[in-house]
Amino acid sequence: MTATGTFAPRPGAAPLSRMIRAQAALETRMLLRNGEQLLLTVVIPTLLLVLFSAVDIITVPTSKTGGEGKSVDFLAPGVLALAVMSTAFTGQAIATGFERRYGVLKRLGASPLPRWGLMTAKTAAVLVTEVLQIVLLTAVAFSLGWSPHGNPLAVVLLLVLGTAAFSGLGLLMAGTLKAEATLAAANLVFLLLLVGGGVIVPLEKFPGAVRAALEALPISALSGGLRDVLRDGAGVPWADLGILGVWAVLGLGAAARFFRWE
Amino acid sequence: MHEEPAVEVHGLVKRYGTKTAVNGLDLTVARGGVTAVLGPNGAGKTTTIETCEGYRRPDAGTVRVLGLDPLADAADLRPRVGVMLQSGGVYAGARAEEMLRHTASLHAHPLDVGMLIERLGLGDCGRTTYRRLSGGQQQRLSLAMAVVGRPELVFLDEPTAGLDPQARRATWDLVRELRADGVTVVLTTHYMDEAEQLADDVAIIDGGKVIAQGSPEQLCKGGAENTLRFSGRPGLDLASLLKALPADSAAAEPAPGSYRVNGTVDPQLLATVTTWCAQHGVMPDRITVERHTLEDVFLELTGRELRA
Numbered sequence: 001m002t003a004t005g006t007f008a009p010r011p012g013a014a015p016l017s018r019m020i021r022a023q024a025a026l027e028t029r030m031l032l033r034n035g036e037q038l039l040l041t042v043v044i045p046t047l048l049l050v051l052f053s054a055v056d057i058i059t060v061p062t063s064k065t066g067g068e069g070k071s072v073d074f075l076a077p078g079v080l081a082l083a084v085m086s087t088a089f090t091g092q093a094i095a096t097g098f099e100r101r102y103g104v105l106k107r108l109g110a111s112p113l114p115r116w117g118l119m120t121a122k123t124a125a126v127l128v129t130e131v132l133q134i135v136l137l138t139a140v141a142f143s144l145g146w147s148p149h150g151n152p153l154a155v156v157l158l159l160v161l162g163t164a165a166f167s168g169l170g171l172l173m174a175g176t177l178k179a180e181a182t183l184a185a186a187n188l189v190f191l192l193l194l195v196g197g198g199v200i201v202p203l204e205k206f207p208g209a210v211r212a213a214l215e216a217l218p219i220s221a222l223s224g225g226l227r228d229v230l231r232d233g234a235g236v237p238w239a240d241l242g243i244l245g246v247w248a249v250l251g252l253g254a255a256a257r258f259f260r261w262e
Numbered sequence: 263m264h265e266e267p268a269v270e271v272h273g274l275v276k277r278y279g280t281k282t283a284v285n286g287l288d289l290t291v292a293r294g295g296v297t298a299v300l301g302p303n304g305a306g307k308t309t310t311i312e313t314c315e316g317y318r319r320p321d322a323g324t325v326r327v328l329g330l331d332p333l334a335d336a337a338d339l340r341p342r343v344g345v346m347l348q349s350g351g352v353y354a355g356a357r358a359e360e361m362l363r364h365t366a367s368l369h370a371h372p373l374d375v376g377m378l379i380e381r382l383g384l385g386d387c388g389r390t391t392y393r394r395l396s397g398g399q400q401q402r403l404s405l406a407m408a409v410v411g412r413p414e415l416v417f418l419d420e421p422t423a424g425l426d427p428q429a430r431r432a433t434w435d436l437v438r439e440l441r442a443d444g445v446t447v448v449l450t451t452h453y454m455d456e457a458e459q460l461a462d463d464v465a466i467i468d469g470g471k472v473i474a475q476g477s478p479e480q481l482c483k484g485g486a487e488n489t490l491r492f493s494g495r496p497g498l499d500l501a502s503l504l505k506a507l508p509a510d511s512a513a514a515e516p517a518p519g520s521y522r523v524n525g526t527v528d529p530q531l532l533a534t535v536t537t538w539c540a541q542h543g544v545m546p547d548r549i550t551v552e553r554h555t556l557e558d559v560f561l562e563l564t565g566r567e568l569r570a
Binding site: 004005006007008009010011012013014018019022023026029030033034098099102103104106107109110111112113114262 | 337340341347353354360365367373377409411439440443
């Protein structure tokens with residue numbers, strides 16, 4: 001190669017860590033810049049927390065440890081679960097579905113960033129967004145008089161496993177359905193699970209058979225597990241972790257198997 | 263170290279369901295030039311390019327890019343090859359400059375982003391999100407993303423489709439500069455003038471095969487014959503003229519005083535005609551030479567009927 005001009009070839013990939021960091025930063029900015037997504041991830045959970053704590057629309061069950069339970073003690077764990085679902089499942093499914101549709105995933109496939117690097121970056125963006133959500137929602141809950149209990153490690157374990165389960169399902173949807181179908185389905189699922197996943201409506205309100213089915217959902221496992229720990233001070237909620245683990249393995253496995261990049 | 267061609271495709275076959283998109287295609291692209299791949303819609307251009315980019319797995323045949331297998335050696339190849347897709351490839355909510363800076367950050371020795379933005383006239387829309395860019399601006403951003411990593415080889419799929427004349431010129435200038443600086447460029451296009459302007463080598467694809475390949479000059483010379491017209495007094499002795507011309511020529515007087523000579527129109531033939539006229543006391547008026555353009559050759563080879 002004798003050429004020395006501006007465009008003279010000098011190829012090379014950036015160091016992996018730099019690529020993944022850059023990609024994670026970009027993905028996070030894309031998530032936070034999207035107005036409709038912010039409605040789902042921030043506005044709706046915050047509104048639910050404030051509204052249902054202030055207004056006694058739903059009679060919340062009293063705490064198992066005795067005494068009258070405050071609404072916020074019931075609601076805060078559910079809304080935290082909802083926040084995880086909104087980002088890891090709904091937001092990620094819709095964003096990734098449109099990235100696939102508009103050739104973003106295809107074009108990134110030709111860049112030096114390996115696919116697993118892209119998925120790592122996406123996960124990082126989801127986690128960063130969740131941290132921001134949790135900080136905000138926790139602050140709001142405290143201002144409403146929330147008094148959480150329990151082992152923080154169990155909470156983190158639930159949040160991480162819940163994120164894995166919802167990410168797998170979201171990516172499965174984004175990688176197999178058309179972008180418009182993903183948009184519609186992800187929003188519908190969000191709404192259905194908001195009502196039927198123990199987020200604001202206690203599962204005890206549903207008839208026995210329905211309740212058993214609902215309890216197997218990842219959102220119910222996450223909201224139930226968080227509530228057991230944060231409200232009732234339970235130890236590690238192995239049953240709920242088990243349900244989330246199964247969903248995570250199934251969802252991520254199916255996504256890895258069926259995801260189409262174009 | 264650069265003995266092997268930039269791209270070497272042998273017997274490539276690619277089917278989508280029952281439809282055969284590429285049907286035993288052979289293509290060799292030398293290093294360091296501009297190769298234009300031409301062909302009607304559905305001829306197999308994009309499938310061929312995307313196989314070279316590692317997006318498609320060949321059903322048969324071999325593909326080597328910079329001596330490597332686009333699928334098995336993808337990790338080694340990706341930093342060395344720049345890709346411009348026919349459309350899309352950018353987050354709808356990403357700003358133009360932000361996306362280009364990001365693409366640059368995935369490479370070890372990227373070009374100066376500010377310089378590229380200016381060169382491609384994207385300075386005014388650097389803060390504009392992709393979804394609000396015009397089609398031409400989106401194309402130019404995509405081109406910038408293909409070259410920012412200083413690749414050895416770039417694949418440009420219809421780089422000037424839908425561009426205004428100014429933007430087309432800017433793109434052409436950039437391609438010429440890439441070539442001058444030693445980058446191998448493979449582009450597809452529907453614009454024959456683009457191929458004539460830019461390409462050292464032209465490959466015409468139809469029905470999933472390369473049906474002609476060569477420099478624009480070679481392709482225009484070969485096959486198609488050219489035409490020389492002149493006017494003079496009516497009723498010249500065409501038999502005498504024909505005797506002076508090379509054997510493969512033809513001469514006719516389609517309208518009184520209007521003459522047409524078909525054959526291999528080169529300087530020698532022109533001299534022969536004017537000499538014959540001088541010998542016969544004829545002043546040839548309005549001499550015009552109609553050389554076949556690449557478009558003529560293309561239509562001759564691929565037919566004139568519309569494609570799906």
